[in-house]
Structures are given as C-alpha cells and as structure tokens.
Amino acid sequence: MEKTILIFLFTIVLLASLGDLLVPVFIGTKYPNYNHFIDTISTLGTKDSPVQKYQRINLMIVGVLFLIFCIGEYLLFKQKTWAHNWYTVGIFMFGLGCILAGIFPEDIQGTSETNSGKIHGISSGIGFLFLILVPLWAIWIKEFNTLKIMNIILFILGLITFIIFLLSERQTNGVFKFTGFFQRLNLTVLYGALVANFIHLRNVL
Numbered sequence: 001m002e003k004t005i006l007i008f009l010f011t012i013v014l015l016a017s018l019g020d021l022l023v024p025v026f027i028g029t030k031y032p033n034y035n036h037f038i039d040t041i042s043t044l045g046t047k048d049s050p051v052q053k054y055q056r057i058n059l060m061i062v063g064v065l066f067l068i069f070c071i072g073e074y075l076l077f078k079q080k081t082w083a084h085n086w087y088t089v090g091i092f093m094f095g096l097g098c099i100l101a102g103i104f105p106e107d108i109q110g111t112s113e114t115n116s117g118k119i120h121g122i123s124s125g126i127g128f129l130f131l132i133l134v135p136l137w138a139i140w141i142k143e144f145n146t147l148k149i150m151n152i153i154l155f156i157l158g159l160i161t162f163i164i165f166l167l168s169e170r171q172t173n174g175v176f177k178f179t180g181f182f183q184r185l186n187l188t189v190l191y192g193a194l195v196a197n198f199i200h201l202r203n204v205l
Contacts, residue, residue, distance in 0.1 A: 002076075006202045009072045013198055016065035017191035020098075021184060023058045027051045037181045040169075042106040042120065056102045063098030066091055073198060083140035090134040091194065097127020109170070128186075132158045135193040143201050154193040161186035 024041050028034045030051045031044060044055035070091035077084050100123035107117030135151040135158065138144045144151065165182040 005072065005076070009069055009076075010198060010202065012065050012069045012072070013194055016062050016069060016095075017187075017195060019058060019065065020062045021187060021191070024055065027054050027058070030054075035180065036184070037178045039180045040106075040183050041180070042101065042124070043109075043180075045102070045105045046108045047105055048108055052105060056105060059102035060099050063095045063100075063102065066095030066098065069194075070095065073201070076201065077141075077143065079142065081140070081142075083137045087134055087137040087141060090130040090137065093130035094127040097123040097130075101127070128162060131190050132162055134190070135197075138193070138197055143204055144197050147197060147200055150196065151193065154189055154196075158186060158189045158193070161189055 020041070024044055025036065027044055028036055028039075028051075031049060034043070041055075043049065045052050045059065049055070070088050073091075074080075074084065074088040101120050104116040104119040104123070106120045106124075107114055132155070135155040138151040139148050139155075161182060164176075165179065165186050168176040168179040168182050171177050171179070
C-alpha cells in the first residue's frame with residue numbers, strides 16, 4: 001500500500017513540475033511572437049493573450065497537484081518537527097499561489113495595474129519565496145539527512161536565480177532581457193529540489 005502511495009505522489013510531483021515547465025512550451029506556440037527566453041510564463045495568461053484560458057487552467061491544475069503532493073508527503077514523514085511543518089507549508093503556499101495566480105491573471109506589460117494584477121503578483125511572489133525556503137528547511141529534516149549539501153546548494157541557487165529573475169523584469173537590453181529564461185531556470189532548480197528529496201524519501205521509507 002505504501003509503495004503505491006509513493007508511486008502516486010512521485011507521479012503527482014512530476015506532473016506538477018513538468019506541467020508548469022513544459023505545458024507552456026506548447027501553449028506558447030499558439031501565441032504570436034511569444035519568446036520563451038524573454039517573456040514570462042504569466043504572459044501567456046494575460047487578459048489579451050489568445051491562450052489565456054489554457055494557461056490559467058494549467059496553472060490552477062499545477063497548484064492543485066502541488067497541494068495534493070505536499071499533504072501526501074507530509075503524511076509519509078515518520079515524525080513531524082518544525083522543519084517538517086515549514087517544509088510542507090512552503091510547498092502548500094506555492095501551490096496556493098499558483099491557484100490564485102491562475103484565477104487572477106497578470107496585467108499586460110505597460111498597462112496600469114489592476115486588482116487582478118496585484119493579486120497575481122502578490123500570490124506569485126509569496127509562493128516563490130516560500131518555495132525557495134523549502135530546501136533550506138530540508139537541511140533539518142532527518143529523512144533528508146544525507147542530502148544536506150545538495151539542499152544547501154539548491155537553496156543558494158534558487159535564491160540567486162530568483163534575484164536575477166526579479167532584476168531582469170522589464171529589462172530590454174543585455175543578458176537581463178532574458179526574463180523568461182531566468183524564471184524557468186529558477187523553477188527548474190526549485191522543482192529539482194522537491195523531486196530529489198522525494199526520491200530520497202522513497203528510498204529511506
């Protein structure tokens with residue numbers, strides 16, 4: 001029974017991660033002049049986007065999958081310390097942020113900010129911050145004891161790539177114009193931490 005649950009949760013976290021990274025690649029082909037290296041994923045869900053419905057639905061599904069995953073993973077932990085709690089809260093808040101970001105689309109760049117845009121920005125920002133801290137909390141989790149170095153490295157990389165992503169927003173020249181690339185790089189690092197930690201958890205249970 002436990003093996004079935006582990007496979008189920010592993011499938012869920014993979015679907016959530018790949019859904020957020022790869023589905024927009026296909027959706028973006030239907031958006032004229034969309035550039036994955038320059039434009040953010042949220043651009044696909046803006047009001048005037050021809051694919052906004054698909055991206056917003058995808059983002060909400062991704063959020064729900066992360067909620068299911070974090071709750072299931074939390075129940076697998078043999079003990080529930082403060083680190084386990086914050087680790088789970090980090091994933092939960094990110095999933096919730098995805099759902100809210102899907103419900104409330106981002107404003108089109110260059111237009112005045114709306115309430116929807118504000119909610120999108122706040123929910124996305126808070127979600128990212130909580131997810132960035134997840135590998136940090138993993139350092140104090142017994143089940144991930146042998147992955148401390150990896151989690152420290154991924155935490156640092158996640159923080160650095162997120163800062164670069166923020167600095168690159170609305171930049172049009174030089175390397176900082178590649179906002180979309182830095183966002184996807186940041187997500188790859190953070191999702192990599194979730195998947196690697198869960199694979200290890202499967203091996204120690």
